[in-house]
Amino acid sequence: xxxxxxxxxxxxxxxxxxxxxxxxxxxxxxxxxxxxxxxxxxxxxxxxxxxxxxxxxxxxxxxxxxxxxxxxxxxxxxxxxxxxxxxxxxxxxxxxxxxxxxxxxxxxxxxxxxxxxxxxxxxxxxxxxxxxxxxxxxxxxxxxxxxxxxxxxxxxxxxxxxxxxxxxxxxxxxxxxxxxxxxxxxxxxxxxxxxxxxxxxxxxxxxxxxxxxxxxxxxxxxxxxxxxxxxxxxxxxxxxxxxxxxxxxxxxxxxxxxxxxxxxxxxxxxxxxxxxxxxxxxxxxxxxxxxxxxxxxxxxxxxxxxxxxxxxxxxxxxxxxxxxxxxxxxxxxxxxxxxxxxxxxxxxxxxxxxxxxxxxxxxxxxxxxxxxxxxxxxxxxxxx
Amino acid sequence: xxxxxxxxxxxxxxxxxxxxxxxxxxxxxxxxxxxxxxxxxxxxxxxxxxxxxxxxxxxxxxxxxxxxxxxxxxxxxxxxxxxxxxxxxxxxxxxxxxxxxxxxxxxxxxxxxxxxxxxxxxxxxxxxxxxxxxxxxxxxxxx
Amino acid sequence: xxxxxxxxxxxxxxxxxxxxxxxxxxxxxxxxxxxxxxxxxxxxxxxxxxxxxxxxxxxxxxxxxxxxxxxxxxxxxxxxxxxxxxxxxxxxxxxxxxxxxxxxxxxxxxx
Amino acid sequence: xxxxxxxxxxxxxxxxxxxxxxxxxxxxxxxxxxxxxxxxxxxxxxxxxxxxxxxxxxxxxxxxxxxxxxxxxxxxxxxxxxxxxxxxxxxxxxxxxxxxxxxxxxxxxxxxxxxxxxxxxxxxxxxxxxxxxxxxxxxxxxxxxxxxxxxxxxxxxxxxxxxxxxxxxxxxxxxxxxx
Numbered sequence: 001x002x003x004x005x006x007x008x009x010x011x012x013x014x015x016x017x018x019x020x021x022x023x024x025x026x027x028x029x030x031x032x033x034x035x036x037x038x039x040x041x042x043x044x045x046x047x048x049x050x051x052x053x054x055x056x057x058x059x060x061x062x063x064x065x066x067x068x069x070x071x072x073x074x075x076x077x078x079x080x081x082x083x084x085x086x087x088x089x090x091x092x093x094x095x096x097x098x099x100x101x102x103x104x105x106x107x108x109x110x111x112x113x114x115x116x117x118x119x120x121x122x123x124x125x126x127x128x129x130x131x132x133x134x135x136x137x138x139x140x141x142x143x144x145x146x147x148x149x150x151x152x153x154x155x156x157x158x159x160x161x162x163x164x165x166x167x168x169x170x171x172x173x174x175x176x177x178x179x180x181x182x183x184x185x186x187x188x189x190x191x192x193x194x195x196x197x198x199x200x201x202x203x204x205x206x207x208x209x210x211x212x213x214x215x216x217x218x219x220x221x222x223x224x225x226x227x228x229x230x231x232x233x234x235x236x237x238x239x240x241x242x243x244x245x246x247x248x249x250x251x252x253x254x255x256x257x258x259x260x261x262x263x264x265x266x267x268x269x270x271x272x273x274x275x276x277x278x279x280x281x282x283x284x285x286x287x288x289x290x291x292x293x294x295x296x297x298x299x300x301x302x303x304x305x306x307x308x309x310x311x312x313x314x315x316x317x318x319x320x321x322x323x324x325x326x327x328x329x330x331x332x333x334x335x336x337x338x339x340x341x342x343x344x345x346x347x348x349x350x351x352x353x354x355x356x357x358x359x360x361x362x363x364x365x366x367x368x369x370x371x372x373x374x375x376x377x378x379x380x381x382x383x384x
Numbered sequence: 385x386x387x388x389x390x391x392x393x394x395x396x397x398x399x400x401x402x403x404x405x406x407x408x409x410x411x412x413x414x415x416x417x418x419x420x421x422x423x424x425x426x427x428x429x430x431x432x433x434x435x436x437x438x439x440x441x442x443x444x445x446x447x448x449x450x451x452x453x454x455x456x457x458x459x460x461x462x463x464x465x466x467x468x469x470x471x472x473x474x475x476x477x478x479x480x481x482x483x484x485x486x487x488x489x490x491x492x493x494x495x496x497x498x499x500x501x502x503x504x505x506x507x508x509x510x511x512x513x514x515x516x517x518x519x520x521x522x523x524x525x526x527x
Numbered sequence: 528x529x530x531x532x533x534x535x536x537x538x539x540x541x542x543x544x545x546x547x548x549x550x551x552x553x554x555x556x557x558x559x560x561x562x563x564x565x566x567x568x569x570x571x572x573x574x575x576x577x578x579x580x581x582x583x584x585x586x587x588x589x590x591x592x593x594x595x596x597x598x599x600x601x602x603x604x605x606x607x608x609x610x611x612x613x614x615x616x617x618x619x620x621x622x623x624x625x626x627x628x629x630x631x632x633x634x635x636x637x638x
Numbered sequence: 639x640x641x642x643x644x645x646x647x648x649x650x651x652x653x654x655x656x657x658x659x660x661x662x663x664x665x666x667x668x669x670x671x672x673x674x675x676x677x678x679x680x681x682x683x684x685x686x687x688x689x690x691x692x693x694x695x696x697x698x699x700x701x702x703x704x705x706x707x708x709x710x711x712x713x714x715x716x717x718x719x720x721x722x723x724x725x726x727x728x729x730x731x732x733x734x735x736x737x738x739x740x741x742x743x744x745x746x747x748x749x750x751x752x753x754x755x756x757x758x759x760x761x762x763x764x765x766x767x768x769x770x771x772x773x774x775x776x777x778x779x780x781x782x783x784x785x786x787x788x789x790x791x792x793x794x795x796x797x798x799x800x801x802x803x804x805x806x807x808x809x810x811x812x813x814x815x816x817x
Binding site for chain 4: 132139
Binding site for chain 3: 639640642643645646647650653654657658660661662666669670673676677680683684686687688689691692695696699700703704707708710711712714729730732733734736737738740741744745748749751753755756757758759760764767768770771772774775776779783786787790791793794795796797798
């Protein structure tokens with residue numbers, strides 16, 4: 001059930017006659033402005049705190065308690081800084097590129113399944129739609145770099161586009177293997193099938209542990225997603241040492257803030273998609289949250305789905321937080337790859353491996369009629 | 385189903401109009417002192433000479449070409465592999481048909497990838513001089 | 528304007544507009560990429576027609592439960608992609624040898 | 639005037655204006671940028687017609703693939719900022735006339751026909767149905783397309799290979815021939 005229907009359901013209770021379209025825009029505002037941007041901003045603070053921990057220093061703690069409002073202060077500072085567009089920059093494309101990049105990274109939040117009842121919009125082509133919007137980001141990066149008429153940003157932009165573009169293939173193949181296993185593209189179905197296997201149920205536990213090929217595919221997906229958001233071992237386009245922060249050399253003030261925000265939104269987006277299609281979204285091992293039943297109900301409205309939904313969102317966001325922490329952890333442990341190592345890794349290692357993994361996953365689902373290791377183990381032990 | 389598209393569209397439209405709105409609102413608060421030095425492109429301090437539209441050797445384009453073909457392959461495989469699970473439930477022969485079709489498709493294109501690999505086209509060698517040195521090192525390794 | 532979404536001639540006129548602009552671009556542009564962009568527009572126009580007929584004229588083709596229109600436009604998109612790959616390769620090669628890709632100047636028959 | 643009609647009308651206008659700029663804009667790069675507009679408009683129309691898989695495939699292949707290739711080609715091939723003048727409208731005259739004649743003729747035919755038996759579109763998900771079509775009646779075409787893909791891939795790479803590499807490969811072939 002999409003967020004918009006949930007809100008309009010609420011509206012029927014209150015009786016106000018607001019049309020459905022307003023609710024879809026409202027759901028967009030809620031997910032983007034109240035979830036993606038604040039959490040993206042908060043990640044900048046978190047990244048500096050985590051980095052400080054790794055290097056045994058304190059990190060930002062001046063603004064607000066424990067420095068929690070640091071990202072807010074950064075945002076205001078960027079908002080007020082001068083946005084100087086260089087003389088022979090190509091004004092039209094210069095202003096058009098950030099909205100392409102942001103549309104690509106924030107638009108895909110529509111299909112993220114936060115809980116069994118709350119999802120931005122349950123498209124039948126959910127995962128495919130998220131990949132389609134991902135390809136807009138590479139276009140925006142290329143145009144933004146090209147229009148700022150700066151040799152460094154042009155080289156950084158070309159490298160960034162080549163890197164994002166070529167890592168979309170292992171990403172696509174990993175998502176393909178998930179679809180081969182679960183037979184549906186809509187995110188809600190993909191997650192619903194990862195419930196804890198029960199005798200009658202359809203769940204076959206998390207896709208990561210479905211079969212050995214899927215386990216490897218998760219790591220391929222994670223590596224490709226790291227490269228897609230230009231994060232640490234692959235942050236060549238913004239390599240500070242070589243390219244003077246690559247494609248966003250010429251961006252100042254809020255324009256740079258928008259690009260940085262869209263980079264963090266990409267990290268969160270891929271963490272959400274990875275935890276939804278590989279780590280079983282809102283499912284918890286050993287227990288099915290949807291069967292949780294609390295007696296209390298207000299008037300005739302039973303409260304247990306609400307409580308279940310809150311718990312599910314908590315579980316889902318915990319998994320996203322773990323993945324984002326690993327991304328930040330990598331930043332301070334792995335050195336940066338050279339261009340040819342980066343491309344060789346993609347074309348000579350990731351793509352062949354994901355080819356064979358896809359074939360392996362298909363053969364596994366064919367041989368065991370889609371049952372996972374856990375289900376097979378359960379049958380051997382006679383549990384069901 | 386159109387309501388679902390409407391929700392997705394409102395997400396994309398909101399995300400697309402965010403930057404112009406923020407940058408426009410900021411215009412009133414932002415200082416703006418266009419100074420000659422500030423407006424030239426950033427070249428670590430020196431005066432920029434020559435435009436940035438310098439040409440590149442063509443390893444970028446080889447990547448773009450090979451990516452295009454493999455991206456098409458993934459887009460075509462999505463609908464076929466979507467049915468794989470359903471075909472298994474229907475019966476063995478249908479499942480075999482879908483499996484053979486999809487993985488013949490995959491195999492043929494894997495041949496393309498192997499060809500690229502063998503002729504060294506996806507090697508990310510910087511330019512002609514390096515390529516010759518790259519090839520000589522391969523020959524030494526082969527001897 | 529009412530019922531525009533299910534009004535088949537509107538889609539046909541739009542694809543015709545796209546096609547004629549594509550034709551002008553293909554015939555009028557000097558650079559090889561301009562010609563290629565014109566061809567892309569014409570291919571898109573044809574693909575829109577296929578989908579519009581499949582969705583808005585159900586029950587006319589024999590067993591149209593197979594979504595023939597959608598399959599046709601999918602293959603149009605795919606062949607346009609392959610054409611783009613080869614077109615870029617040709618542009619690369621002509622630019623390598625002749626420093627420009629004006630279609631008028633590439634008139635020698637030698638390699 | 640439902641929202642869908644409004645959206646389709648917006649896609650029509652966006653597509654037509656973007657196609658106009660693709661054809662007539664003096665600077666080839668702005669032509670490529672406006673091509674994005676028309677491709678996204680066509681993807682929007684697929685969405686309004688209920689062809690959800692096609693809209694996403696159009697976005698991935700066209701906007702994410704072909705346009706990147708076009709932009710690489712445009713950026714590489716010509717120094718856009720040297721020639722700001724309009725490349726002489728003379729060469730547009732003949733194509734404009736030809737396109738105008740074709741447009742008038744076909745428009746008269748389409749508007750003349752009676753479109754009474756237009757049916758209501760029933761919006762079902764199309765990805766699964768297209769999958770069964772690709773496996774069923776279009777299985778042969780599906781395999782044929784992959785052969786075309788392979789030949790296109792190898793052909794494009796051979797053409798695009800740098801001249802210096804071709805000399806090495808020829809030497810290798812001749813050397814292996816002599817042994």
